Amino acid sequence: GAVVSQHPSRVICKSGTSVKIECRSLDFQATTMFWYRQFPKKSLMLMATSNEGSKATYEQGVEKDKFLINHASLTLSTLTVTSAHPEDSSFYICSAGGPGETQYFGPGTRLLVL
Amino acid sequence: AQSVSQHNHHVILSEAASLELGCNYSYGGTVNLFWYVQYPGQHLQLLLKYFSGDPLVKGIKGFEAEFIKSKFSFNLRKPSVQWSDTAEYFCAVRLSGGYNKLIFGAGTRLAVHP
Numbered sequence: 001g002a003v004v005s006q007h008p009s010r011v012i013c014k015s016g017t018s019v020k021i022e023c024r025s026l027d028f029q030a031t032t033m034f035w036y037r038q039f040p041k042k043s044l045m046l047m048a049t050s051n052e053g054s055k056a057t058y059e060q061g062v063e064k065d066k067f068l069i070n071h072a073s074l075t076l077s078t079l080t081v082t083s084a085h086p087e088d089s090s091f092y093i094c095s096a097g098g099p100g101e102t103q104y105f106g107p108g109t110r111l112l113v114l
Numbered sequence: 115a116q117s118v119s120q121h122n123h124h125v126i127l128s129e130a131a132s133l134e135l136g137c138n139y140s141y142g143g144t145v146n147l148f149w150y151v152q153y154p155g156q157h158l159q160l161l162l163k164y165f166s167g168d169p170l171v172k173g174i175k176g177f178e179a180e181f182i183k184s185k186f187s188f189n190l191r192k193p194s195v196q197w198s199d200t201a202e203y204f205c206a207v208r209l210s211g212g213y214n215k216l217i218f219g220a221g222t223r224l225a226v227h228p
Contacts, residue, residue, distance in 0.1 A: 004157075034215065034216075041223075042220070042221075043204060043218045043219060043220045043221050044158075044204070044218045046215050046216070046217075049215055093157070093158070095158075095216075100163075101146070101165070102148070102160060102163060103216060104160070105150070105157050105158040105159075106157060107156070107157040108157060
């Protein structure tokens with residue numbers, strides 16, 4: 001139980017385009033979801049906390065107009081990287097608050113911006 | 115600001131050796147503590163967690179961790195490691211209660227040689 005999926009698993013896009021990443025809790029409802037960025041050989045950096053039906057809370061230094069987060073239902077949150085640039089290339093991971101007050105993580109999405 | 119430090123960035127062990135990975139946090143209030151593992155090419159999985167009660171917590175795959183409040187520590191242990199334990203291990207802290215954000219340590223990369 002407590003499975004979180006992400007789609008796509010990897011995406012390559014051109015500089016200037018927008019990319020949408022989906023995060024779904026498959027077997028539980030999640031009022032709270034989180035979006036992280038993981039740099040090579042580094043830890044996870046929290047980007048924002050997403051609550052169903054309300055605006056996301058962004059961490060300091062994260063541009064909310066660049067990283068649009070929508071949490072429209074209890075099982076789906078989306079992260080849209082707008083006007084992507086090569087420096088946005090990274091591994092994006094979502095998690096969902098699930099059973100036992102525990103975060104369950106998705107498999108991640110590798111974004112490469114050319 | 116709260117922070118989590120993991121003392122060892124890389125650990126190399128032979129099979130059957132004992133393992134202890136250090137984790138210290140800085141926060142004076144009540145916290146929830148987690149250890150996550152990330153096997154090569156896989157997503158983060160919960161190893162164990164501590165919310166309250168017995169400070170010695172047992173997790174999956176023979177891992178355990180001990181919460182020592184006076185030392186602000188939550189070290190991870192396994193008496194005898196296997197090659198399949200090769201992975202990256204992350205300690206995380208959350209301010210107590212609900213789905214507050216996790217603060218991750220930098221991670222420890224463990225390599226177990228046969």
